[in-house]
Amino acid sequence: MNWKEELQYNISSIDELKQYVTVAPAEEESLRQIIALHPMSITRYYLSLANKEDPADPIAKMSIPSLWEMDQEGSYDTGGELKSTIVNGLQHKYPSTALVTITNQCSSYCRYCFRKRIVGLPDEDIKDKIREIARHIRARPQIYNVLVSGGDPLILDNDLIRFILQELAGIETLEYIRFGTKIPVVFPQRLLEDDELMALLAEFSEKRKQLYVVTHFNHPRELAPAAVAAVQRVKKTGVVVNNQTVLMRGINDDPEVLSGLLRGLVKIGVNPYYVFQCRPVKRVKANFQLPLQEGCRIVEQAKSALDGHAKRFKYVLSHEAGKIEILGFLNGAMLFKYHQAEDVHKQDQVFLRQVGSADTWLQDLP
Ligand code: SF4
Numbered sequence: 001m002n003w004k005e006e007l008q009y010n011i012s013s014i015d016e017l018k019q020y021v022t023v024a025p026a027e028e029e030s031l032r033q034i035i036a037l038h039p040m041s042i043t044r045y046y047l048s049l050a051n052k053e054d055p056a057d058p059i060a061k062m063s064i065p066s067l068w069e070m071d072q073e074g075s076y077d078t079g080g081e082l083k084s085t086i087v088n089g090l091q092h093k094y095p096s097t098a099l100v101t102i103t104n105q106c107s108s109y110c111r112y113c114f115r116k117r118i119v120g121l122p123d124e125d126i127k128d129k130i131r132e133i134a135r136h137i138r139a140r141p142q143i144y145n146v147l148v149s150g151g152d153p154l155i156l157d158n159d160l161i162r163f164i165l166q167e168l169a170g171i172e173t174l175e176y177i178r179f180g181t182k183i184p185v186v187f188p189q190r191l192l193e194d195d196e197l198m199a200l201l202a203e204f205s206e207k208r209k210q211l212y213v214v215t216h217f218n219h220p221r222e223l224a225p226a227a228v229a230a231v232q233r234v235k236k237t238g239v240v241v242n243n244q245t246v247l248m249r250g251i252n253d254d255p256e257v258l259s260g261l262l263r264g265l266v267k268i269g270v271n272p273y274y275v276f277q278c279r280p281v282k283r284v285k286a287n288f289q290l291p292l293q294e295g296c297r298i299v300e301q302a303k304s305a306l307d308g309h310a311k312r313f314k315y316v317l318s319h320e321a322g323k324i325e326i327l328g329f330l331n332g333a334m335l336f337k338y339h340q341a342e343d344v345h346k347q348d349q350v351f352l353r354q355v356g357s358a359d360t361w362l363q364d365l366p
Helices: 003-007 025-037 044-048 058-063 126-138 158-169 195-207 225-236 255-267 292-304
Strands: 085-087 097-101 145-149 176-180 210-215 240-247 271-277 314-319 322-330 333-341 350-353
Touching: 044 058, 085 126, 097 126, 126 158, 145 158, 158 176, 158 195, 195 210, 195 225, 225 240, 240 255, 240 292, 255 271, 255 292, 271 292, 292 314, 292 322, 292 333
Parallel strands: 097 145, 145 176, 176 210, 210 240, 240 271, 271 314
Antiparallel strands: 314 322, 322 333, 333 350
């Protein structure tokens, strides 16, 4: 069975799910309604990592829908993505960086996804889309790097990935290309079994533009042997692998778990890049978001168990106003710094805010 055929066996209906975990009859109808809105699709590999006897299992919590998703507090566009979109699939919020959301598809859908508004929707013609996007990037020479995201771009066929790379690598002003992907975590088979994809990554990374892969490990148990082997394979192609983690209730809100994850990443040569404050996303916030004070304490305690290399990451919230680093506590308030501001004049601003113990986000920024 090749990787595409394997994906056909994803768990994507409540009836299939019931073969693996207990679903309370009283919850069934609500869960069906939830996945009609936000699809469920879990690779068999990823579900095999879950302890199905444990109702609080983090792998299960990240992939199986729950009644918490009935809670609609929050927004579907917490980072102002619609405002930053200049053409379908291309966001330009910070001067030097462009974000391409090339596909709405993923190998497995995460219940905490902040792009819930688009994931699972059908794709348009990807070649047309990337041609148009490349044209807009070419017209903006200040953009020197691009993040190709989605959905998950590595779900695409190799010929499409080649086409995307050709279009982007042909833009002289682009210095490097990043791919955001969860494939190593949820579906490493895609990387372990596809020599053609590895050759493609090596071809571009060595001869055309430096490639980066940004993975998305959230829990040490995701660093399973197959995922580690997949990461090693990607690294052998010359691609640099970084990781971003979302800090989430019931997943990694324990300093030991978080430090174990970050240490585990460094051990396999993956650079911890960001730890994100979970966004106030509709149908996500109630289940996963932690208060800022609590999050900051967890992150700082985790850091105290780590060496300098493993704590190079920044703890940030990705706000409509920009990426804001959460620095810590000062005189009873919390200290923040713009890491990447939409308004360049704010770029180096440090600011204090009174943050209540239950506050989870900075609501009062322009
Ligand atoms: S793989 Fe990424 S884009 Fe897809 S559902 Fe998960 S977090 Fe969202």
